[in-house]
Amino acid sequence: MSIQLRPTRPADIPFVYETEHAAENRPFLLPWTEERHRQALAHPDIRHLIVEETETGRAVGYVIIAGLTNPHGSIELMRITISAKGKGYGRQVLRQVKRWAFEEQQAHRLWLDVKEANQRALNLYLSEGFVIEGKLRECLKTGERYESLLILSMLSSEYRD
Template identity: 25%
Template sequence: MEHITDDVLNAFSSPRLRYIRADASDAHFKAFIPQIEQDPVIQAFAAPTLLQPKSAKNMESYAENIASSLLGVAVCLLPEEEEEHRRRQEVAGLSEPSLREKSKGEEEDKKPTIIGIMCLGWGGIPPSEAHHRRAAIGISLARPYQNKGYGREAINWMLDWAFKHAGLHSVSICSVSFNPRGVHLYQDLGFVLEGRRREVAWFNRGWHDELEFGMTEREWEVLRGAKPM
């Protein structure tokens, strides 16, 4: 006999990833942030802010905004995926083989491998706007973990969380026109191009467009074959 809770047994993970709530006081979470915030390419794709090295205060503010979001998570590798990633790195000669003589205690104390940060409703949704039941997704993956399908998997997980558990009616995600991979990914995931703000992003001595993509609850239901509410 199936129970209504059977569907949420693995609600905080997907096939290769797990999602841990962002905590602005967690040293392990905060130690990861420079991998994305100090990467100029990730900066350029993630936000319209001025391209510049970030200070400790900037990164503290970033951590607080992620933690204050409707849902902010550290995107982490599941243990079996972590082992597979390590094996691929060793085969490619990109890392040293792991030390087999590690003690059991050391293995148990090992922190999860964070590969990115994702949020829904950056900084939190004001109560005066909650009735719209809408929020935007933001995601950044560290460079070694890009182009491996992790971003697609994580966004799909966040979409499911938004419509199945948070009761949202629409979810959006933005891109700049000089990020063709992002544009292709969002459309391939089922997002619909809803608007284009022309020449509003100044980057590398050129004007670029900002693109807004959206997905409604009904569109998600069709994609997932879910029963309409």
Template identity: 35%
Template structure:
């Protein structure tokens, strides 16, 4: 059974290299700046350039939502914004939700931060929220992300052919999911 309070209560989860905190208005500047990074936009398939006003509105509307959980990934030492993640499209009747994560700069990739953040949020999703299944989409060219997801217990369940058109080329997306009993913890 889903505990919607676990979504609304906005947890702070602390790991060795990352702290997950509720995404809020204080993250607007860093969230907006991350949206300007062309490589991050390609990896996430983000065509739309957010205006600062849109970024401010997005961050302001995140807190205390009963239907999703949006967290900022921060450095536990100095609070620096490293990225953000979400559990979204929560379907209580199916005990399932979608997942997405984006580090805010390529400088933060390859250091295990995304893996640690993903494992932490999966543990919260399964143990506190009460989810049974968490799914995501990842572009087939994003091999680093696919490896991270696999290391956290995700398996490929399907392929969405030609789902992204980026600079004149079409790319497939993979549907991946992990079940409560398949998640790998640190």
């Protein structure tokens, strides 16, 4: 099943919040409050999108992209969160975001961070051509333990190749 991206509306915020706080997603995110998501909808530097099945219009996730006003052409993929796992929606979203960033926005660089323990997402990013730039060692405290973030990016020249 194919997906489409559309701007998030205020009425979508409960779905976004629920998806973000789902047991299978929460360990891999730094969740926002509903109010923070609402603020992002009007922020000029952020693009907040709902992922929908094209055929049914059913919401299956959301995406947050930042850096729209970055003078250096560096766009951040802040978050892809999918509620319906194992259907290839994440890969489809990632490909649409890459196309948008490099073809429509003429970005020079698309980057993201991912928790080191999130192997499913890391494998997806690597298989789609992202390169690991570095590691922020034990930079996040979760309960009584620390987690590391990996920084990945793709340059426009790599996307074209």
